[in-house]
């Protein structure tokens with residue numbers, strides 16, 4: 001279906017190396033239908049399947065899904081519980097397919113707060129998929145970007161106190177390597193569904209030069225076609241990284 005001839009044109013040679021998705025709008029999707037929020041999250045987990053499969057088949061190398069923020073722990077207990085159960089279910093159901101599709105799963109976030117059964121399953125999946133190479137799927141779970149930055153600063157401080165790192169050697173690279181995302185490239189494209197135009201504590205450091213794309217679709221309605229639209233939009237943008245157009249053009253010519 002998604003491959004119909006009216007699909008947006010995407011240049012497979014210029015794909016974003018890393019896409020981050022802020023999967024928002026499950027609650028509103030449910031409310032519109034008179035369903036419980038938990039049912040909205042269930043519908044959202046179907047859309048997770050869709051975007052993972054789509055990214056893998058298009059050839060996107062790295063996908064980060066913002067599944068649960070550090071701040072989302074403050075939601076009603078039943079909702080948090082429903083989300084944790086869905087996560088456990090997702091891991092069990094998708095395990096085989098993730099292995100078959102050669103996807104490596106990693107986690108960004110503070111797993112200590114995650115219920116032990118879910119944490120154990122997730123850790124097993126991370127270990128089982130660690131040698132997979134076709135795509136990396138990073139689950140941002142119990143994740144907050146400010147919390148991540150503070151954690152990195154604390155770890156670097158410890159290394160300094162132990163005499164293993166000199167303050168003068170601390171640079172952007174060393175700092176980046178202290179984050180959860182140390183083995184991922186920075187996101188080229190960040191998509192937020194659900195119509196809100198904010199970052200909500202997602203990949204603050206890493207998104208310094210990310211292209212932002214906001215979709216009004218509620219996450220359960222977000223399709224392969226919507227993903228292609230976002231990538232096509234990204235490919236029409238001109239990224240300058242602080243340089244002039246002329247400098248970028250020269251660089252592009254040299255690159256060819």
Ligand code: IPE
Nearest residue numbers: 023024025026027028067072
């Ligand atoms: C899903 O959307 C994001 C999660 C926190 C799991 P929401 O649950 O925030 O949905 P809305 O924003 O209330 O519609």
Ligand code: IPE
Nearest residue numbers: 022023024066067068069200
């Ligand atoms: C962001 O959505 C977090 C996730 C998608 C997991 P929220 O619904 O928590 O963000 P706010 O509250 O609208 O900023």
Ligand code: MG
Nearest residue numbers: 024025027194
């Ligand atoms: Mg929301």
